[in-house]
Amino acid sequence: MNHNDLENIKLHIAGATVRNTPPFDNLKPFKNSFELSKDFLDKWVIPFYMKIGSTDSDWLNQLTILKSEITTDIIEKNLGDFNWRTRQTGAFFSAVTNQTQYIDIIGIHLLKSEVCYAGSVYCQVLASFNLPKCVDYLNIYLDYYLTKPDLWFDQRDALEAICYLDKLNSTHYFDKHLENWGEFLKNKPHWEKEISTDKLENQINFIESIRKFAG
Template structure:
């Protein structure tokens, strides 16, 4: 196996399963210049990444309690190191930690990761975090994402998550950004028979309850 094949395998494991060239080359992704230690991954990634973005039908008190236990230890450096790692597991965990601790200074890093879509699976967490932050810049990033990626029906990425986030933010802000994307959404799902035409926010709102519960927990 040569170096090129090894690098391709590493990219696949990290979540870079679809190679594409979006028109966001002028945006520079934040990336670490070092490898995360095993101790760091064991404490700040592995116990969390599988639960982010999932909802079992009821608020999971064990999950909430586990987040409360570590919330007060989450520093900007921990979030930054997660976001800077080229892997969907670490990136979505870092974004999620930023929401739990309301550290909005990471919006541009998360927004750039969303727009460039360098790794799979993490985009849904970015959208959920932006829905939690509910700041104009978050809405701008979601709109930019949908403006482009809804015109790419062969890229089965996080368009549904972004639509749900936009609809939720419309609901709580009394805005109407969703209409900007409706016609493109209908065209986008034509080759996706299992994607529902109707956008709902029920599951997103329940997942956001977890974030809000932990966010209110005082250190």
């Protein structure tokens, strides 16, 4: 997706169009035209998806050993499958192998929020890449989904990612979302208001430590 497409989505969210459709309906997500085999799932999904988020040494060793085997084909098959387990695994694989060509696929998956659980990993991966387009996707997500208090999605994860990237890039995007964050929380009395990036920073440090290994 090019910069003009992202700008048009921003305008749509802001109400600068006469269209009545949700702003992400016209985005085409990356999807496989086939079912993944059991052998593929057993090798490239089952052993990984539940461990994403861990930072222990066994998980680090497992990933560094297998890193050279994680091909673009494996990443694309995971990202294209309509399942949170495969999609978050594909996004995570793209991060540890530093495959930034998948930013648009991951960003569109985040915006469309088609499957549960994967969004937090998308936010983590976009933050780890820290390219301007990653920031755009996170801001667009927050601009829209923070105004939808009945959608209990990945708003906190996206806000943590923006806060983290503000620290790295000396930007101030986090501040512009604070008012909407406060409104969003009004029907969520058990959600923590404060935003912390500690966990996210640990995850990104873990990803970066894997990237350093030759593969």
